[in-house]
Amino acid sequence: MFATLKDFDLKNKRVLLRVDINLPIEPRTMKILDDTRIMRIIPTLKSLDNARTVLLAHQSRPGKKDFTTLKKHAKRIEQIIGRDVQYISDVFGATAEKDIKKLKNGDILVLENVRFCSEEVSETVKSMPPEEQANTHLVRRLSSYCDFYVNDAFAVCHRNQPSVVAFPEVLPCCAGKLLEREVKMLSKVLKSNGTSKAFILGGAKAGSSLDVIKNVLEKDTATVVLTSGLIGNIFLIAKGFHIGDENRKILSERRYDSLIQEAKNVLDRYGDKIKVPLDLAYQKNGSRIECPVEKFPDNKILDIGIDTIASYVSIINDSKIVVANGPCGVFEKEGFELGSYEILKAMARSKAFTVIGGGHLSVIAQKINLTNDISYISTGGKATMSFLAGEKLPGIEALINNRGKKYD
Numbered sequence: 310m311f312a313t314l315k316d317f318d319l320k321n322k323r324v325l326l327r328v329d330i331n332l333p334i335e336p337r338t339m340k341i342l343d344d345t346r347i348m349r350i351i352p353t354l355k356s357l358d359n360a361r362t363v364l365l366a367h368q369s370r371p372g373k374k375d376f377t378t379l380k381k382h383a384k385r386i387e388q389i390i391g392r393d394v395q396y397i398s399d400v401f402g403a404t405a406e407k408d409i410k411k412l413k414n415g416d417i418l419v420l421e422n423v424r425f426c427s428e429e430v431s432e433t434v435k436s437m438p439p440e441e442q443a444n445t446h447l448v449r450r451l452s453s454y455c456d457f458y459v460n461d462a463f464a465v466c467h468r469n470q471p472s473v474v475a476f477p478e479v480l481p482c483c484a485g486k487l488l489e490r491e492v493k494m495l496s497k498v499l500k501s502n503g504t505s506k507a508f509i510l511g512g513a514k515a516g517s518s519l520d521v522i523k524n525v526l527e528k529d530t531a532t533v534v535l536t537s538g539l540i541g542n543i544f545l546i547a548k549g550f551h552i553g554d555e556n557r558k559i560l561s562e563r564r565y566d567s568l569i570q571e572a573k574n575v576l577d578r579y580g581d582k583i584k585v586p587l588d589l590a591y592q593k594n595g596s597r598i599e600c601p602v603e604k605f606p607d608n609k610i611l612d613i614g615i616d617t618i619a620s621y622v623s624i625i626n627d628s629k630i631v632v633a634n635g636p637c638g639v640f641e642k643e644g645f646e647l648g649s650y651e652i653l654k655a656m657a658r659s660k661a662f663t664v665i666g667g668g669h670l671s672v673i674a675q676k677i678n679l680t681n682d683i684s685y686i687s688t689g690g691k692a693t694m695s696f697l698a699g700e701k702l703p704g705i706e707a708l709i710n711n712r713g714k715k716y717d
């Protein structure tokens with residue numbers, strides 16, 4: 310296992326703290342829509358009260374509308390923690406060097422979005438092993454101004470990128486409190502063998518969902534997989550249902566056509582463990598209309614229907630562990646939040662150990678006041694599902710492989 314903050318005295322040290330504060334941002338106003346990920350790193354920040362903390366983080370990806378600076382994130386951290394938080398529009402240049410070296414104990418400095426650095430997002434660099442990524446300018450220069458690296462960015466630990474995997478090669482390192490807790494809680498799901506475990510997958514990231522489904526079924530991590538959202542549509546097509554041209558077009562636009570054959574292959578091997586929607590909802594003249602999948606008209610699918618909800622809820626009630634990622638439909642549209650709400654409510658009511666991952670479900674859980682009734686809300690999306698699928702996450706491996714190294 311990796312080292313944790315309890316293993317070190319970081320007083321007076323310049324600590325490079327990698328966090329995941331990749332937040333939902335309204336692209337027109339650039340307003341932060343949810344600050345949960347900031348709230349979740351506060352315990353780590355507080356435990357570094359007598360160190361000099363340098364925050365390294367990303368927001369979105371190049372080319373996306375919410376790919377922006379971390380200035381507002383820094384302001385929000387300042388409001389939440391109630392202390393001054395500095396922000397600079399530099400990651401490893403002369404300004405970063407000067408300002409990091411000036412830090413005093415208790416200071417917090419937020420560096421610019423690390424994905425503004427070409428090395429962090431370069432496909433060539435990402436294909437390199439961590440020891441080679443340690444030769445990037447980003448890692449060589451920034452590590453030379455810092456004494457210690459703490460990774461508290463569980464949600465990005467599935468990425469093989471310099472800020473996640475390469476600093477442990479050159480600095481003493483450990484996990485932050487959030488990363489430690491994520492691993493502890495999610496490991497509980499993996500350790501309970503022979504228990505009935507339902508994985509509920511929805512949302513728009515069908516490619517990631519299919520990867521997770523293949524993994525959890527191959528490794529016997531899941532007893533049953535309940536599908537909705539785009540991955541549900543893909544499995545419906547793979548089973549021979551006609552869901553209309555409009556829904557086929559949505560899948561083609563997202564380049565998901567090839568997933569249909571993959572889904573067929575998965576069904577051939579594990580068909581009895583995969584549940585698909587029985588009925589679906591669409592909008593007509595402003596109202597919600599439900600229809601069995603056998604007769605679905607050429608309308609955009611916006612939610613799962615009542616029969617599907619009832620069947621999925623009964624499976625939740627029979628499970629000892631329930632893991633959900635991604636909403637069941639277009640929950641932002643009034644009238645089509647029903648599936649996501651009811652699945653979350655059933656999870657909240659059940660006696661099972663319940664885990665949700667991915668930003669959307671945690672936003673919904675907050676909205677309907679269920680956060681305290683879910684056993685664990687992970688800050689990760691793909692990272693959480695990959696971890697639960699038994700994959701090794703590069704960010705965590707880097708901490709484990711470099712445990713105890715180079716620290717005097």
Ligand code: 3PG
Binds near residue numbers: 329464468689691692
């Ligand atoms: C997330 O939001 O899941 C993480 O911040 C990772 O983001 P990414 O998928 O853009 O790497």
